[in-house]
Amino acid sequence: MNLKRAPFVLSGITMAVLLASCGGGGEGSDTATSLTTSSTTSVVSGTVPGTLIEAFCADGTYYHVNSTNDGTSEHPFSISLPNNVNCRLVMTTNENDPINKVVTAIQIDSGLVSSGLLNMSADFDLGYIDLAMDRADIDDVNGDGIKDTPLTVPLSLPDGVVLLSYSSDSLDSDGDDVLDYYDHDDDNDGLSDDVDSDDDGDGIDDVDEVDSDGDGIDDMYDRDDDNDGLSDDVDSDDDGDGISDDDDDDHNDDYDSGVDTVYTPVSEYNVTSGRLLASQCAQCHGTNGSSTNSWDSIAGESASELIEEMQEFKSGEEDEPIMEAQAHGYTDAEIQALASWLATQSSSDNDD
């Protein structure tokens, strides 16, 4: 059984003012921007009937924001999420009323794809999400206030926002688009997680799995083990067990914050022989030709420079026996191709 700890925002420490018709909604502040895992973020916005908006991301980070009561029936919200990280959205109405709160997982139907797994590198607006305010209005077999199926939002997405459909998503073990965190039957085996000793159906007894916050990401790879909105790098109590990390030997996060974790999603697999050939230089010269040490970086030099160097190695004019041997392994056309590709790469500090 996962010990699912309520997220910080629901723990009663921060009680927002209750607003009768809207079921709450405090100041619209995005509390977790410090957690971004990439150099940039994108903003999801929209309007709701007074709601807590949460995002659970595949690197274990957690974000939440309350919609802003602007006096209308459609409260605006915006939440910044990391670029190029897969995330899922959940919205809760009456969030401060345990008896009446309604939790709804969001699925987007783009017309081509229906999925709750979102990957952004651009802002987008969800529009108005007509969330249920009353438990009587949702499918909820066990009456826990969590809608058993996601709410589907039809939406045309802008370039840079992609819906993904995975056959195995750690945030959603059974693929029903209701996150494990709220899914009381993560593996759809008919056993409620309360009595299922193996919630995610991976054959490993839950007591042997270390997923403190029950978000589906094992603590080792979870950048926010207790979903308190503080990344473990700045959280002095990673797993939220009340034991400071200094005295706690069961948190296992040595992830170095501040690392630029952007990778470039490709919209199409472009075959470039130069890139594949140049990748064979990376064993010695670093990924994409950027060396991590005093050996030369070969990224960012002009193609003609690289070709000239390779030819000098080949002829023995440049006395580098290991490079002489390597240069003889590549034809002039291959050297041309790999040099042309390397010239397109940004250089690091070790150019020579």
Next chain:
Amino acid sequence: MNSQLSRRSLLKALGLGLAATTLPGLVRAADTIPNIVVVGGGFAGATVAKYLKMWGGLSVQVTIIEPNSTYVSPILSNLVLNGQKTTDDLSFNYLNHSQKYAINMIHNTVDTVDNVAKSVTLGSGQVISYSKLILAPGIDFDSVPGHDFDKVPHAWKAGVQTNLLKDQIDSMQDGDSFVMTVPKAPYRCPPGPYERACVVADYLKNNKGYTGCTVTVLDANPAITVEAETFAAAFATYGIDYVHSADVISVDSDTKTVTYSVSGAASASMTAETLNVIPNQKAGSIVFAAGLTEGNWAPINPLTYESTKLNSSDVALGLDIHIIGDSQGTGLPKAGHIANSEAKICADAILRALKGLEPDPAPKTNSACYSPISSTTASWLTAVYEYNSTTKLMQPIDVIPNNDVVDKYAAGGPSTENYRAMFNWSGNLFSDTFS
């Protein structure tokens, strides 16, 4: 998580070219993003997973299944024996894979492969479906009777074994003997055993100051397999006793005695204070379990690394199963640097295949290896390999063309400059694989 879920209404986004919501540029029958499952997180597996995401981005999901959350590199691990490195220095984790490249990490074993259902079953019982499966389990050992690894370490997979051997070496007194065996080729890291003999001899003599210790190398091969001149000269300098064509028959692990036969002659035995038997090697057990081996290794197509193993009715057994690293049998050596090299060819070929494209018809791979010869010097060996369309294997290219003797491999003798270069080479190789 244990089955392809087709409940989601995904339109086949084929050829519609809608950037935002189509699944980019991929030809797929399934309605989910292809799940590429990588078994093993060493130099081959860790590299192929990273490059699949670097080059394939959101168009693929990649899962690494690897029992250990920490990988200890065998590369440089002989420097643990002389105290210049620790296994911690050579330890890598998969946080970058998880958080930088969004690769699913599962720490478990894989017991079986179902090539019809296209799924693997983990030690935990969990079943994971794959669109493409990459097996990168490294080596397994063919050990002789009596060989207990906990008493007589092989230290040919780095970590606990490395430290066990180091402790045994450190407990040696002046006058004690160190005996090691070299497995029959092909084995992991061709220069590795000879390198180890040199490093240990240097350590006993020049660090410990022992003048009476002996170092003996029992080589199953008819001669030193690589860098013969370099190692023969070093053996002479250190006074290492080298015996070729010595087949290990059995080991008495309690008394640290190895019984062997030289060129089929009557068996002889040798007892040592520190005995390091490196067993003969074969593909990782999952490759055997999947039925994809011929002899000890897996036949593959070097253009894609896809298995070419056929069953009796000439039907491919290993369709959509790729084998990279030490388990493959292509004529390429078995070592970390070239495992990384193969992984990139494999990643590119898989991404092309998912798009319906043919693989690169003329891939190049390369190997390079720096070997410490002492605590201050190292040698190196390198080659570039090309595809031979007749043999359908990779073969080394002549790299010293202006020599009277055509040599397919270039080597550099021991020097302090090479020793320093060794750390630049390994540093970039480690980062290209794990960062």
